[in-house]
Amino acid sequence: MQGNKATNRNKITCPALGTTYEGGDVQLLEHVLPLVDFVEVTPDSMAEYQQERPVLPDHAIGELKDIGSDAHVIVHGVGLSIGTHDGYSETYLQIVDKLLDHVAVEWHSEHLGYVNVDGQHLGTMLAVSKTGQVLDILCERIKTIQQRYGIPFLIENIVHILPDFDGEFSDAAFLNALANRTGCGLILDVYNLECDAHNHGFDIPRFLAELEMEHVREIHLAGGVIDRGFRLDVHSRITDDSTIALARQVIAAAPNLRTVTYELLPEAVPKLGYRAIAGELKRLRQALMN
Ligand SMILES: [Fe+2]
Numbered sequence: 147m148q149g150n151k152a153t154n155r156n157k158i159t160c161p162a163l164g165t166t167y168e169g170g171d172v173q174l175l176e177h178v179l180p181l182v183d184f185v186e187v188t189p190d191s192m193a194e195y196q197q198e199r200p201v202l203p204d205h206a207i208g209e210l211k212d213i214g215s216d217a218h219v220i221v222h223g224v225g226l227s228i229g230t231h232d233g234y235s236e237t238y239l240q241i242v243d244k245l246l247d248h249v250a251v252e253w254h255s256e257h258l259g260y261v262n263v264d265g266q267h268l269g270t271m272l273a274v275s276k277t278g279q280v281l282d283i284l285c286e287r288i289k290t291i292q293q294r295y296g297i298p299f300l301i302e303n304i305v306h307i308l309p310d311f312d313g314e315f316s317d318a319a320f321l322n323a324l325a326n327r328t329g330c331g332l333i334l335d336v337y338n339l340e341c342d343a344h345n346h347g348f349d350i351p352r353f354l355a356e357l358e359m360e361h362v363r364e365i366h367l368a369g370g371v372i373d374r375g376f377r378l379d380v381h382s383r384i385t386d387d388s389t390i391a392l393a394r395q396v397i398a399a400a401p402n403l404r405t406v407t408y409e410l411l412p413e414a415v416p417k418l419g420y421r422a423i424a425g426e427l428k429r430l431r432q433a434l435m436n
């Protein structure tokens with residue numbers, strides 16, 4: 147059963163503004179909930195181990211239901227590993243099963259990548275090879291997930307930690323094909339594009355010109371760091387002006403965009419501070435929605 151609580155939600159602007167939240171920080175919620183329309187949660191980060199299995203605890207469900215009375219909840223996992231050769235993580239989907247049984251969610255999403263190989267977690271996420279064979283496998287998996295939940299499912303572009311495998315599709319053509327063949331939406335993480343441009347010379351204007359913008363439902367924004375010349379997708383800072391400019395470009399071109407989500411790791415919250423995070427959300431709304 148989905149939650150159906152009366153809401154105090156803000157009137158949604160277009161596109162709306164969202165931010166990430168991983169549970170257990172009441173003060174953060176008090177600061178951000180008046181400023182956002184969407185709260186994006188990572189269910190596997192909120193899960194706790196019970197008898198050696200990750201399970202979403204009842205207190206997390208309760209917290210998400212409460213959030214749902216102030217903002218729309220969207221789900222963004224990290225553990226599905228949709229690109230693992232011998233199958234995605236059923237354990238992750240069982241966490242989502244429980245969440246969606248109890249909380250009303252607008253859509254859920256995952257990354258176009260993989261974190262598991264031969265049952266081992268890599269400790270990072272790697273991009274899939276963009277071949278026809280991989281495309282066929284991913285389309286089947288996305289369709290199965292769509293049928294399982296009956297709510298929209300979005301796929302996000304990830305950073306390329308390693309140089310790309312020389313596949314049969316460009317990045318944009320691969321995302322276009324996934325969306326056209328399955329009806330899934332896309333999250334366009336513009337900070338990830340900037341990381342790829344910095345680290346591997348990725349051609350952002352060419353990518354954006356080729357991407358079919360009608361599939362983009364959500365934009366991700368973040369601020370990170372450059373470490374020994376490598377731009378990292380750690381979400382630990384406020385957003386650079388260049389990232390905001392890129393988001394504005396996508397907003398102008400994406401007719402079905404629903405929200406722009408500012409991503410911040412929970413570890414970065416004490417460092418930035420609640421007031422600075424609230425200030426960043428106000429700045430983003432001003433910069434992106436005018
Ligand atoms: Fe993500």
Ligand SMILES: [Fe+2]
Nearest residue numbers: 302335366409
């Ligand atoms: Fe992202």
